[in-house]
Amino acid sequence: MLTPSARLAAAPPLSPPPGWSAERLELHHGLLDRPAHIDPKFLYDALGSSLFAAITQLPEYYPTRCEAEIHAAHGAAIARHAGAVETLLDLGAGDCAKAERLFPVLRPRRYVPIDISTDYLEAAARRLRPAYPELRVTPLGQDFSQGLSLPTDIPSARRLFFYPGSSIGNLNPDDALAMLRHVRGLCPDGGLLIGVDRVKPREVLEPAYDDALRLTAAFNLNLLRHVNALLASDFQVEDWRHVALYNAERSRIEMHLEARRALRVRWPGGERAFQAGERIHTENSYKFTPDAFQGLLERAGYRDVRHWSDTRGWFSVFLAHA
Template sequence: MQTSRPHGSDAVIAEISAGLLASNAHTSPKYLYDGLGSKLFEAICELPEYYPTRTEAGIFAAHGEDMARDIGTGTSLIDLGAGNCAKAASLFPLLRPAQYVPVDISRDFLIDSVTRLQQRFPQIDMTPLGLDFSSGFALPDSVRQRRRLFFYPGSSIGNFSPEQAKVFLRGLHANAGDDGGLLIGVDLVKDGAVLDAAYDDAIGVTAAFNLNMLRHVNHLIGADFDVRQWRHHAFFNAAQSRIEMHLEARDVLTVRWPGGERRFARGERIHTEDSYKYTRQSFVGLLEQAGFATNRVWTDAANWFAVIHARAIPN
């Protein structure tokens, strides 16, 4: 394959290149989510093996009214990693936010989702933000200052290491204001076989999702990855309490891009994503270190997943 013209910014090209050239090659999980990647993740959420989405949805269905009483109405609901906005939209009748601010790195996909959603809920002011929030961000003036509620469902906080998560949560605290808060989904520690199946499904949708990142990287940095030369590999690392996703070279190969190249041995991997799993106590402790006080914790009957409402403690 020949390299092509890069379409990413200089910062994106530098970040991806540095990861590919590291001693243990890696990429950020945010690059899993281009337009096709976002659609593939939607499909993953429908798989029988992928319990987080339906388990979290069950918690919202069983305890949504209780959450609304705890949180109150009229918030500015800031939906991090909003995707198709479906999770937040399911809570609109209960939370009745004054403003909805969906944030997602896949801007075109987000705008399409918000356009459809605005037709269903014309009474809610909607302000979509297409940006990468993983390394911190400042909210624009178009986002109301009062009663900000960050909504971070789906256990996406697990993509950060615990230390990175603490820094990220502190950033949310800095943007929350004196009367703001957080409603967050957290995947809890459970049997490793359940976790392995959730990230390596029988029909290969998760594999397609992971492999699609190579196509996205080709577009961003002008690389010549051949998806057929790689395989998906995922497993639960019990010592680190995390799922790891990798892409593994099927044979010896060389990947080239403008200004760089790397030779991969057969079986060598690119580490594409982590998903850390917490106990209820360990995550509440993390929230406290980041400046939040936990108001309520809701779980499913099997204690596989938790939804937590926390308020920002004023500095």
């Protein structure tokens, strides 16, 4: 006789229906992989984006404040190194607030915020247009992790890509290198302005991803609701707990969702048994030394690399020319 745990694992996965979108196929295969994983881009539906905006206000979550400190203290120097900016392209723009703070110093003629959360992005663009009537705002609802496709009416000259918040740390090193190279190819006479979180003690890092108010836990658990909406799966949020830990060997924070009990999750075309304590890997956040990240930029083909840090040396902003 099969034990309950063996019965949970016994049923083979089904095949996904024909005609599925790329995102549904990505979720399907990620949930069936071992270990299971979900790309962190799926954290950012409308509610997830709002929760992340709240997380940036938490005392434990230092990156946003450190980056803002750098922009405020060194904005003029950043603008001088950037040179003339025709188009500012904001990768993972969210509420557009970070880029907006740079408008007075960078003085772009056009702003292109890009984000997977289309509704959230459109609301941010509607807020910006009356406040900056001289600035052409062109939001792009796009999953740029699958490659970036820019409309032909966006001028190719003097593009500055803006990738704040250390989101580059969500990518493994090979994927980060590939993305940096791809962006460089899209701005041949422009550059990249990018935020990078730095290596620091575990006692600083882990609370930033596992705060006392449990906002980050809500952010991570909301991912399951988003997956249910996209995949028609039957995740029950109460069956899972948020886990965040620092993997010092790989110099990264890891976020996981851990099953509280043995359970099975089903969706059209597939299902997966999880044992109690089994995890779904939902995010990495790699941390860098300045020398290591400069080396990554140079391997990607960038030149004239400069960086600025906050007073504690917890965060860096790099500007590199293509």
